[in-house]
Structure formats: structure tokens, C-alpha cells
Amino acid sequence: MKVIRLREGKERSLLRRHPWVFAGSVEKGKADLGETVRVESHDGRFLAWASFSPSSQIRVRAWSFDEAERIDAGFFQRRIAAAVAMRQRLAIQSNGVRLIHGEADGLPGLIVDRYEDILSVQFLSAGTERWKAQIADALLAETAALGCTRLYERSDSGVRQMEGLEPAKGWLRGGGDTTITLREHSIQLTVDVEEGHKTGYYLDQRENRALFARLVAQFGCQSVLNCYSYTGGFSVSALAGGATEVVSVDSSGPALARANAHVLLNGFDPAHHAALDADVNGTLRQMLKDGRQFDAIVLDPPKFAPSAAHADRASRAYKDINRLGLKLLKPGGLLLTFSCSGGIGAELFHKIVAGAGLDAQVDGYLLQRLEASPDHPTTLCFPEGEYLKGLVILKQG
Ligand code: SAH
Numbered sequence: 001m002k003v004i005r006l007r008e009g010k011e012r013s014l015l016r017r018h019p020w021v022f023a024g025s026v027e028k029g030k031a032d033l034g035e036t037v038r039v040e041s042h043d044g045r046f047l048a049w050a051s052f053s054p055s056s057q058i059r060v061r062a063w064s065f066d067e068a069e070r071i072d073a074g075f076f077q078r079r080i081a082a083a084v085a086m087r088q089r090l091a092i093q094s095n096g097v098r099l100i101h102g103e104a105d106g107l108p109g110l111i112v113d114r115y116e117d118i119l120s121v122q123f124l125s126a127g128t129e130r131w132k133a134q135i136a137d138a139l140l141a142e143t144a145a146l147g148c149t150r151l152y153e154r155s156d157s158g159v160r161q162m163e164g165l166e167p168a169k170g171w172l173r174g175g176g177d178t179t180i181t182l183r184e185h186s187i188q189l190t191v192d193v194e195e196g197h198k199t200g201y202y203l204d205q206r207e208n209r210a211l212f213a214r215l216v217a218q219f220g221c222q223s224v225l226n227c228y229s230y231t232g233g234f235s236v237s238a239l240a241g242g243a244t245e246v247v248s249v250d251s252s253g254p255a256l257a258r259a260n261a262h263v264l265l266n267g268f269d270p271a272h273h274a275a276l277d278a279d280v281n282g283t284l285r286q287m288l289k290d291g292r293q294f295d296a297i298v299l300d301p302p303k304f305a306p307s308a309a310h311a312d313r314a315s316r317a318y319k320d321i322n323r324l325g326l327k328l329l330k331p332g333g334l335l336l337t338f339s340c341s342g343g344i345g346a347e348l349f350h351k352i353v354a355g356a357g358l359d360a361q362v363d364g365y366l367l368q369r370l371e372a373s374p375d376h377p378t379t380l381c382f383p384e385g386e387y388l389k390g391l392v393i394l395k396q397g
Helices: 073-090 126-130 132-146 203-218 233-240 253-265 280-289 308-328 346-360
Strands: 002-006 020-022 026-028 036-040 046-052 058-064 096-101 110-115 118-123 150-155 168-173 179-184 187-192 223-227 245-250 273-277 294-299 329-339 364-371 389-395
Touching: 002 046, 036 058, 046 126, 073 096, 073 132, 096 132, 096 179, 096 203, 110 132, 118 132, 126 132, 132 150, 132 168, 179 203, 187 233, 187 253, 203 233, 203 294, 203 329, 203 364, 203 389, 223 233, 223 280, 223 308, 233 245, 233 253, 245 253, 245 280, 253 273, 280 308, 294 308, 308 329, 308 346, 329 364, 346 364, 346 389
Parallel strands: 002 036, 118 150, 223 245, 223 294, 245 273, 294 329
Antiparallel strands: 002 026, 020 058, 036 046, 046 058, 096 110, 110 118, 150 168, 179 187, 329 389, 364 389
């Protein structure tokens, strides 16, 4: 077993059970891509069993802080079983559930979403790549009782590059049709694990989509603008809440085609829905010029700030769309606004939206703060895992 020795003082994060060691903290030691290493403090004390990433800034990712633990197929089976059992306790009313959420489940770099009988998996770190076969077998063994029989790999994310890994995509176990029908709260949506974004769909917004349907009904919203709609989850939720004039805006044609199909699939009148293949920022400006107004608006943009280094530019982008959104709302209208940027904390996001309100000369009641669904958990030891934050704002006037 190769040993990675840390510089003096750099043992602190591992002692606090934080799973990452950055390149600059390593005193000496080398290993192959994804190889399991023993990490020691400068004076030779055991800190963790970990995987080694020779080219990544995150040089070491901890598997276990228990010296007696062995990193083998059994280890992955135990971690996966624990994560799946936790989701069972959450009793999520859907056949689309995030079963493994990386670091939060003690499996850095591994993302597993269940869509009906398919597991859609991202292997994003050198360590998960090294153990891919064992992880795939353990995943299917531990989810057999849920009815999962097939595993599709979606390791086509850009973050693999930083780990020195090539993109990979396709069936790892089983095969067949890549599209399933997802049920969440009162609606149904089709998900294609081959063509969809990320693993296929954005399960992290499940509870917020359900909340939106309730809010639309409660506040009697008729006209709804869903910005960055993807396949129309919030749009169909709005129709379920009783909206009669829903506009989905996205720059992805295939996602919008699916949004239109989802309106029909759920038995809603297609005349109540319009899909706009366009850039959101430009669309909001044009709508403002045209004097359009809405009872409710959703802003769920992609990650504007991939890291804290991009926070400034991202802040301006968030402020801009929120300013436009607040202006386009009728008095008494509802805004659901989100940021999924890890580099923008909840407090900063709140400040950005407050700044947008000032610029728009709009005040609003902050009805609720939102976060990712509980199957995308954050842990006490790894607060960086928190990424999705949202606000429900009721425009005054
Ligand atoms: N709210 C969605 C998820 C949104 S993901 C849901 O509940 O499923 C972000 C979406 O923004 C993606 O579908 C992407 O195609 C779209 N997008 C990215 N940049 C855009 C832009 N400038 N204008 C319009 N849409 C954009």
C-alpha cells in the first residue's frame, strides 16, 4: 500500500472527516490513477484510506477514516446499502430518486439516480473509475428489491477531464430502451437517460416543483413564465395547480419538444402551454418591452458560477435576471428563484435578489427558503455539498 504523507498542519481537514486533500497539502508520495492509498500526517499517524488523483487539484479523496476498514468490493457494497436504506426511510413518493450523492454518502465522485428500473450513474473521480465494475455490481445487488435491473453510465461530464479521465457513456449492465416514465407528485414526465441532461433529469427540484403546484393553486395564478424550463417540470406543475397560460423558455429544442409532449401526457390542454426556444435574458427584456405581465415566474438557471472564483460575474448575471423577473411580475405575483452554483452561498444569493429588487424598485415578502430534495443530502462534515438554494417571493403591491 502506497503512503501519501501530508505537510505539517495539513492533517486538520481529514481529522474533521472532510474527505478532500488538495495538491498543495501533500508533502510526498505518489500513486496511480485512482489507486487506494494510506494517508498519513507529517509525523506518520494514520488519517484515512483514500483514492489518488495524480492530475487533479483535489489530489486525494477519502474513502474511510477507519484504519481497520479494507477498501474492497465489500466496502462499496456496505456504503451503497447504507445510502439506499437512508432513501427508503425518506419514503419519497416517486420512482425517480437520487440514491448516491457523492461525498454525502461517503462515496466521493459517485452519483447514482434511479429512474424506475434504470440506474443512471456518473463516475466522476479517478477512484470511482478504478472500482467501476465492483460499484456497478454492488449497485444492482443493493437495488434489486426496488426492481432495478439495468445500469446506464453517464460519465460524460466535463469534470472528468480534471481527473485525467475520458468521457464515457452507454449501458454498463443490461440494455434496451433508455426512456422511462417518471412519476412525481401528481404528474408524469418521460426521462431519457441517454439524451437527458446530467443523469437524465433534475431530481433535486422534485419537492420544489410539488410546492409550486400548490402555490399556483393557493394564489390562483393563471399566467406563468417558466424560465430555463428544461422538459417542463415546473410548467406541468403549474398546469396541475390550475394555471391556464404557461410559457416555457429554454435554449434546448429537444427539451422543449419533451415539455410539449409532457403537457399532453398529463392530459392538459396544449392551448394552455407555449414553448419558446430562446435565450432567457433576451426573452425577459423583450417581454418587458412588450408590456407582458405574469402571475408567477420561475427562474431556475444553469450553474452560473462553477466555483467561488466566478462568483462576481455570476452575481451580476443572477441579479440581472431577477431584476427583470421581478419587473415582469404582476403586483401580488409569485417568484420562485434558484441558484445551483456551489460558489454562491444562500446568504449571498439572498443579497443578490435583494439588490435586484432595489434596482427594479420592487419589494416582496420572502415566503420561503428552498433547497434540494432530501435525497440530495448535505452532511455536517462536508458543507460544500450544499449547492441548490431558492427563494419564494411574493411581490408587494
Ligand atoms: N427547471 C428545470 C431544470 C433547469 S436546468 C427542471 O425543473 O427540470 C437549466 C436549463 O437551462 C437547461 O434546460 C438548459 O438548456 C437551459 N439554459 C441554459 N442556458 C440558457 C439560456 N441562456 N437561455 C435559456 N435556457 C438556457
